[in-house]
Amino acid sequence: MKDIGNKYMHLTNYSVQKKSSEYESNADDTICQGHKWSLKSLWGYLLKRGVNTNEIWKNIKDLIVKTIISAESSINSYIKSNVRNRYSVHELFGFDILLDETYKPWVLEVNISPSLHSNSQLDINIKGGMIKDLHNLAGFRIPDKADLVANPSNENYKLSPPSNRYCIDKRVFPQSLSADEKAKHSYYSQRYQDEVLVCSCYI
Template identity: 40%
Template structure:
């Protein structure tokens, strides 16, 4: 099981002794607790273990139960999140309850709910995260950065137009370079409503659709097109703190790639979404969690090993991927940081797990396809469970839940620091020169 890491915490302000949890001597060396601070200001931070969902060990539930830690799930259904939390002694409360340590929700919160969060409560979305996850807002934000910092510096998206507003510009570009092009609704996911065209007349004009240049030279493995799902965790927007999980998923099309225009409508050839290709009669699943390079879904590390054996520079590839992730998040940083400052009472209230979908072309250049607000946590194969359970467990540890009964409202204020309490498979990304102070301000 990959080790986890929780962020260190500091406290400021006063705290009344009658509101403090009484420490149990047995907590000191418990595997689900790490202590931060010192002296009378020691704070217990919860540590998660991915194997808890398999072992059903009552000892790993002890701390969660003792501190009456709780969660609620709103407008979504994530069995894996529920399984990880309950296996660590967290209990689920009613969606209307205000006594919880974590709210896991499938949508953004209303401003009044964000303002009501206490210093120990966390929610899994930042306000205005749609600046990254709506395709039209992502395009607008990256385009603005291209104007400010140069097109080449932020050339991370294929050439894109928003229709119908930019229809004439698209037609002018098409007359010079016919494509093919790919059409996407601005707010859809899982490949819904996506299709390829090689003539503007094939577009069904609707409000707010994107037309992007199709990357016709994708990197292939065994003649199949694939993309990579990367898990990116943002724990703060001011200052901006981004982590990239060390593992991801490579998702393959189910029909061998052929650039011929006669195949333009074959979604099983051109789209790599799992939700699309699982409907193909050629989809191959793997039932062995220890086999990561078989079928239509591989681990990212297996894909990188394959490319390295083929003589590809995977270190340079991943450096380019990290650069792409940083620039993508930075493009929306100001809007989201401003919303956090406006709507949050405590700067550590929110975190966000994004699903970055990246396509690699045959020159090893990564292209951003989209950023997913709530990446799928479904476990349809053993490899899914192996990767996603570890990823979520380490994410929850890294976010840093204070071991405190949410029903006991403390008067202390808890602030986050970057102290690492154990090694994490999440890599904290380093900002490229010129971007380290971009829109960086004190809270």
């Protein structure tokens, strides 16, 4: 407890650690040195010491899933109140995970829209790949260049196919829900709530 005031010892936040006189930077995502390691480097370090990294990773994923489930109601509420278009609805969460002496993972905090600033080549290598995977998982498509000069009120604009396969297809992802879609959403949302209520009565 005598070192409780040493914030550099007890916090792993980069914005705090980088101000320490003992901070050691690391630009290589393949080696175990400095204050930042890649996950691949960490797994390699632990494997050499006989640690079952597959079990750790399984437990971390289980922890993340349960954390998201615990916040599902709030997440859905924000989606319903803020999302006008179902196209590419996604969010990036940053999980801070602590491993104790038995390698059991614990959630320290979850950040909404975590920092993507890159201060080293290691950051670029890791975050760049992560952003690519995020966009691929979300099915993100770039706006069509032709739409920049098109008239959105023109019927041909609404029905025209994209100029290439990387652009958003307006026929698949309309800018707003139709009246029929809104009615369908309302019906099934209420039906789901009724089913939950009925099930809870039998528990």
